[in-house]
Amino acid sequence: MPLMKENINLDKPIVMVGLMGAGKTSVGRALARRLGIPFVDSDKEIEAAAGCSVVDIFSLYGEAEFRRAEQRVVERLFDTPPARKVISTGEGAFITPAVREMVLRRALSVWLRADLDLLVKRTNFRNTRPQLLHTDSRKILAQLIDERYDIYATADITVETRDESLRKTLDKVVDAIKKYVNENGEK
DSSP states (O other): OOOOOOOOOOOSOEEEEOSTTSOHHHHHHHHHHHHTOOEEEHHHHHHHHHTSOHHHHHHHHOHHHHHHHHHHHHHHHHHSSOSOOEEEOOTTGGGSHHHHHHHHHHSEEEEEEOOHHHHHHHHTTOSOOGGGTTSOHHHHHHHHHHHHHHHHTTSSEEEEOOSSOHHHHHHHHHHHHHHHHHHHOOO
């Protein structure tokens, strides 16, 4: 059954936030398709601008430089038409105070909240996560949950993700956005 296009009265970006493995890219891409608007992955934009992978940027320049580049890219994405788009950010973007303030002021933020077991399951076989390379991913992810979930909780919307179909998660995100827009109007 094909996805029906949704019409949500929102004239600004929707920004997906959360830890690696929460589903920001897959859900964000599906959300953009459902809404009939563009999708942008901020990590891919950073890689295009830098001419190398996120893993390489981390190893060559360090996390601090990556976060500066990430902030510039997110700002550029906000300033580039069209206003209506879905942006998937890297797991650390929303943690950066200037990026978080920009997202909360200029976009609708959606936190995809996942439990530790699901995050471990989804990230175990990827070599694209600099913080999880050559380490105990469960330990690192548990630490990131402790450090970051209170910050992610400041997002406009929180959607609990589970080990379920993409369509089911997408439906929950769309329902949460509709409810938010109906209750708050466009901010």
